[in-house]
Amino acid sequence: MLTIEHLSKSFGGVHAVQDVSFTAREGAIHSVIGPNGAGKTTLFNLVSGIYAPTSGRIMLNGEDVAGLAPDALARRGLSRTFQNLQVCMNMTAIDNVMVGAHLRLNQNLFASMLRLPAVRRMDVQCRAEAARLMEFVGVGAYKDADAGQMPYGALKRLEIARALAASPKILLLDEPAAGLNHTETGEIEELIRKIAQSGVTVLLVEHDMKLVMNLSEHILVLDYGKTLAVGTGAEVRANPDVIAAYLGAPA
């Protein structure tokens, strides 16, 4: 459903992503790994429309979506979370999740100002669904809280709830376990598995190798912006280039 073909992105003379190709299968969990600065987040920013690629194609359900804006990609069923949290701290937790459902709600300014019955009905429904999603990701205790009152681990989950509120077909998770302790990481793993089981294609950038190996059907290894290896967990682990990149080349 998502195919990346010869994707490249340069910032001036820095080639952050070079000639990367990758295919994601519907309903499966895929991971992108690599040392710091390998271009993982840049790749995510390309796929989610935050950057436009220098060259290459991004095919989403047969359509080339390279260079489309994030809101246009959201309309096509793509959603994501961020490595550095992008939670709206000026809003309540549940309102943050409801923003995720934006595209399914009435966007007319006057209908909103007059609070027409249709708008109110949809809003009540959306709020209930947002509360359910908060339960699902495990932050049900913060339903009445402001986002600013929530601890870091809960905010990471809140971002996932917001992304899910869009009912995405494909979900990009940028380091969902970063900064979490062992127990929390285990819970996130369970959560990601549940999301994939509900039919959502998951693309994961993560440094926690245990999490990556446990979850991923398919792994892409980047180093200095280039593809180092592609394959299953076992294949990637046995790849001498990958070992060299992570542990240094043998003397």
Place this chain on the structure above:
Amino acid sequence: MKCLQSRHRGLLILALVLAVLPLVLPNAFYVDVAIRIALNAIVVIALNLLIGYTGQISLGHAGFYGLGAYASAALTTHFDWPPLAALAAGALATGLLAWVLARPVLKLKGHTLAMATLGLGIIISIVINNEGRWTGGPDGMSVPAFALAGITIAGETSWYIVAAVLLLLMTWLALNLIDSPVGRALQAIHGSEIAARVAGVDTTRFKVRVFVLSAVVASIAGSISAHYIGFITPGMAGFFHSIELVTMVVVGGMASVFGSIIGAALLTILPQLLQAFEGWEVVVFGVILMGTMIFMPKGLVPSIAQRLRSRRK
């Protein structure tokens, strides 16, 4: 649910205060101040939707306010238009101007809107000063009374009712908007523009909409104020009035509808109270503003609400 209840409670309290106020105000001078507060509050609520909720700064809203006022004055005086038609024409022209300005500017990042509105406000004020044939120039011009279907609004009591009803209406509309899909999109733009875009919000479009809305409301309030006061000068479209409006938003409370009303009330009353300081009132004014910013950076209403909430816990 919490915000649902507080929305209705706040609106009810406002309605009660507005209903009781004329009974306790000792004389027409105070009623006049109350009317000015209400008309200012309408502009400030709309400006707060733009600044406090959406996070976009305008330093030229007095320009829109002045456009409405002068459209009403010029069209009724020179062309014998009925006041309501003049008001609508002013609002329409202001909306168009705001839209034409905002479309290109809001695609850019950063504080381009603040700079563009600053420029526009100054241009409007220069045009008003120079087009003396239509505007009376620096001397200002008088505005005929507001009449609709043969009924003329005259006297403090009638004007108070008009201003109070309009303020209630604006408050209701703003509270509805905030707690709606559009309102959440606007607040998300403030909180994290990138998150809003990923959620599917066409951020440029929503910024343009709320900017045009706030400009049109300022224009309408300007028209009504012009009819009420009966005499307008270029100062009401000037840069200092724009700053005054922004200060009302900031002191009352960013992203707070009721804060807007409190901010408008304080900054309308303060200059009257400070007249005793003869020439030093500007200094006292400045000290009060600085104090608010240092001790209550979120503005009066949100800071006090937060303190009350934490005490209850």
